[in-house]
Amino acid sequence: MKKPDNLILIIFGASGDLASRKLIPALFSLKLQNLLPEKFVIMGAGRTPFSDEDFRKKMKEGIITFSEENDPDEHQLEQFTGHLSYIRIDNTSAGDFKKLREKLLDMDKSYGTGSNYIFYMATPPGIYKTVSENLAMVGMADQSKGFRRFIYEKPFGYDLESGRALNNILHEMIGENQIYRIDHYLGKETVQNVLVTRFANGIFEPLWNRNYIHRVEITSAESIGVEERGSYYDSSGALRDMVQNHILQMTGLTAMEPPSSLEPDAVRNEILKVFQSLQPVREADVAKQVIRGQYTGSTIREECVSGYRQEKGVAENSMTETYIAMKFYINNWRWGGVPFYIRTGKRMPARVTEIVIYFKRTPHHLFQRQEGNLISNMLIIRIQPDEGILLKFDMKEPGSGFNIKNVNMDFHYKDLADVRVPSAYERLLYDAMTGDSTLFSRDDEIETAWKFIDPIQKAWANNPGIKLYGYPAGTWGPSNANEIIEGCGLDWRYPCKNLTDDGLLCEL
Numbered sequence: 001m002k003k004p005d006n007l008i009l010i011i012f013g014a015s016g017d018l019a020s021r022k023l024i025p026a027l028f029s030l031k032l033q034n035l036l037p038e039k040f041v042i043m044g045a046g047r048t049p050f051s052d053e054d055f056r057k058k059m060k061e062g063i064i065t066f067s068e069e070n071d072p073d074e075h076q077l078e079q080f081t082g083h084l085s086y087i088r089i090d091n092t093s094a095g096d097f098k099k100l101r102e103k104l105l106d107m108d109k110s111y112g113t114g115s116n117y118i119f120y121m122a123t124p125p126g127i128y129k130t131v132s133e134n135l136a137m138v139g140m141a142d143q144s145k146g147f148r149r150f151i152y153e154k155p156f157g158y159d160l161e162s163g164r165a166l167n168n169i170l171h172e173m174i175g176e177n178q179i180y181r182i183d184h185y186l187g188k189e190t191v192q193n194v195l196v197t198r199f200a201n202g203i204f205e206p207l208w209n210r211n212y213i214h215r216v217e218i219t220s221a222e223s224i225g226v227e228e229r230g231s232y233y234d235s236s237g238a239l240r241d242m243v244q245n246h247i248l249q250m251t252g253l254t255a256m257e258p259p260s261s262l263e264p265d266a267v268r269n270e271i272l273k274v275f276q277s278l279q280p281v282r283e284a285d286v287a288k289q290v291i292r293g294q295y296t297g298s299t300i301r302e303e304c305v306s307g308y309r310q311e312k313g314v315a316e317n318s319m320t321e322t323y324i325a326m327k328f329y330i331n332n333w334r335w336g337g338v339p340f341y342i343r344t345g346k347r348m349p350a351r352v353t354e355i356v357i358y359f360k361r362t363p364h365h366l367f368q369r370q371e372g373n374l375i376s377n378m379l380i381i382r383i384q385p386d387e388g389i390l391l392k393f394d395m396k397e398p399g400s401g402f403n404i405k406n407v408n409m410d411f412h413y414k415d416l417a418d419v420r421v422p423s424a425y426e427r428l429l430y431d432a433m434t435g436d437s438t439l440f441s442r443d444d445e446i447e448t449a450w451k452f453i454d455p456i457q458k459a460w461a462n463n464p465g466i467k468l469y470g471y472p473a474g475t476w477g478p479s480n481a482n483e484i485i486e487g488c489g490l491d492w493r494y495p496c497k498n499l500t501d502d503g504l505l506c507e508l
């Protein structure tokens with residue numbers, strides 16, 4: 001892999017959690033792999049006053065606590081943090097941005113970073129516009145000398161109107177090819193592997209359509225609650241926080257047509273087509289197709305766990321969903337009539353994300369099945385944890401007669417010796433540094449995703465009678481979610497921590 005060109009990376013909101021938990025540890029890992037530029041500076045910018053020394057110390061602690069590198073040695077840490085510096089900035093002050101510009105130009109000269117700058121917005125989304133305008137105002141969006149790239153964390157907008165407005169404002173100052181909108185799920189190795197599984201193997205493509213697939217199920221469950229993010233989450237909810245972005249992107253990769261190449265726009269055009277083919281959920285159908293839930297207090301492994309409404313920053317009568325299950329269709333030739341079921345929630349029994357392809361049954365059933373499951377063949381693409389792939393199929397149980405048993409064929413990333421799976425942020429930061437935007441969301445993808453989400457959000461707002469079901473923390477969500485699965489005897493898959501364990505009695 002090539003080293004990126006020399007550059008200065010400026011992180012706005014650098015005193016926040018994202019910088020110390022994810023960004024700086026990811027940059028440190030890139031440094032250890034020799035994948036940072038020859039010459040680089042990482043500058044934190046934020047309201048909190050820090051000296052360079054204090055900032056380095058805080059980031060060093062972040063690396064020690066959160067880095068995936070085992071036991072980083074002191075010398076490596078010192079060497080890396082030597083590239084960090086900090087500037088205190090009021091994001092609304094034009095004067096501060098002029099000072100920032102002066103400082104950046106000086107540093108660029110003294111470190112020889114080639115007038116290349118990347119601005120990372122790790123701030124609350126409400127100030128993306130102000131920061132970007134101020135940067136443009138002091139000439140920092142101008143690419144006549146060196147590159148200028150702008151990375152935006154999610155959420156990108158709050159609904160279609162605000163997402164579109166943000167795109168429009170940014171486009172007045174910055175070209176779309178300078179904008180990198182993060183969806184960290186796209187940075188996950190296993191999410192990218194969906195493309196490889198589908199398009200590097202000739203055996204799947206002929207079956208990957210409405211003729212052979214019965215349904216698709218995507219689960220993204222988390223065992224944690226909202227933790228310290230109650231006030232953000234309460235104005236967001238699972239639909240905006242997980243479905244509009246991560247789950248729809250996974251749907252896009254699962255359902256897309258083969259791209260003509262791996263060029264950023266070739267891949268993103270195909271994902272966009274999937275989003276454009278999503279059958280809108282009509283307001284009248286929301287109660288039937290979309291189940292929302294909120295966790296209530298409970299005991300998990302002998303520990304008392306608060307309900308959502310008792311969490312810090314959450315309104316005591318909050319109607320925000322911490323769980324959502326829904327059914328939708330993709331109206332195109334490949335997927336017409338195949339239901340897609342998605343499910344995501346906080347405070348579920350396990351942290352697990354997976355995509356399950358259920359293949360149709362054989363047209364004539366020669367053999368009696370012992371077990372209840374009516375579907376013989378499932379392909380499970382495990383995003384996390386125990387990353388891997390599992391194919392389930394029927395075989396004959398040895399002995400007289402034709403008793404059949406459903407068995408597993410599995411691959412686990414952890415079995416690959418000496419292969420290190422990079423973190424999502426490592427991959428995305430490296431890609432932004434090398435100018436590859438394939439794994440970042442484009443303006444039209446974001447807007448089309450919001451277009452799908454908006455009617456659901458509106459239906460909830462307009463019809464307070466649509467139920468919000470409680471579910472005890474530590475469970476798989478409201479049982480009403482089973483009702484949206486069509487067909488008797490069918491149910492969700494209840495995944496375990498280990499990919500190949502099945503059923504409700506497993507390690508969570």
Ligand code: BG6
Pocket residue numbers: 154222241242353
């Ligand atoms: C974030 C959401 O985008 O993704 C969080 O805002 C969620 O609420 C997180 O916890 C999940 O990411 P991961 O990588 O832990 O599955």
